[in-house]
Amino acid sequence: MQCELCGRTCDCKAATVDGVLMMLCPDCLIHGELVQAPKAPSKYQKPILERIKKPPVKDIYKDMNKELVSNWNNLIKKAREKKGLTREELGFKIGERTVTIQKIENGDLRPSDKMIEKLEKELRIKLVETISEASTSLGGTRSGSRLTLGDFIKSK
Numbered sequence: 001m002q003c004e005l006c007g008r009t010c011d012c013k014a015a016t017v018d019g020v021l022m023m024l025c026p027d028c029l030i031h032g033e034l035v036q037a038p039k040a041p042s043k044y045q046k047p048i049l050e051r052i053k054k055p056p057v058k059d060i061y062k063d064m065n066k067e068l069v070s071n072w073n074n075l076i077k078k079a080r081e082k083k084g085l086t087r088e089e090l091g092f093k094i095g096e097r098t099v100t101i102q103k104i105e106n107g108d109l110r111p112s113d114k115m116i117e118k119l120e121k122e123l124r125i126k127l128v129e130t131i132s133e134a135s136t137s138l139g140g141t142r143s144g145s146r147l148t149l150g151d152f153i154k155s156k
């Protein structure tokens with residue numbers, strides 16, 4: 001690059017001489033005003049979200065695709081009666097109190113997962129239904145609301 005004042009080839013810098021921007025060599029720079037290079041952007045900062053350590057992802061979907069059938073309490077009651085068991089007897093078999101069985105059959109108490117397993121085994125019934133993956137990922141829409149108009153007409 002050439003100095004626009006003395007014509008010397010040099011490592012010229014941008015400067016203003018009487019308001020005119022020129023490329024000047026170090027010697028001629030004293031005649032002009034050095035143009036300050038724009039400030040280099042401050043060091044790139046990582047977005048805060050990325051800097052915060054993500055907590056370990058919990059497997060929250062593990063049990064989400066299984067749900068108690070809607071008529072579980074009736075199902076238990078009918079299955080028990082079919083087997084000719086009293087609430088006491090069923091309670092004894094699965095290690096639960098009679099009151100607990102009664103509450104479950106009335107729908108007042110949701111059986112725990114362990115209890116469900118024992119009831120299913122003892123009464124040979126299915127108390128949990130598996131919700132399809134698609135509806136789970138869409139926020140848990142129940143299968144019933146996913147009927148299309150076509151399904152509706154067909155079922156009539």
Ligand SMILES: [Zn+2]
Nearest residue numbers: 003006025028
């Ligand atoms: Zn010069």
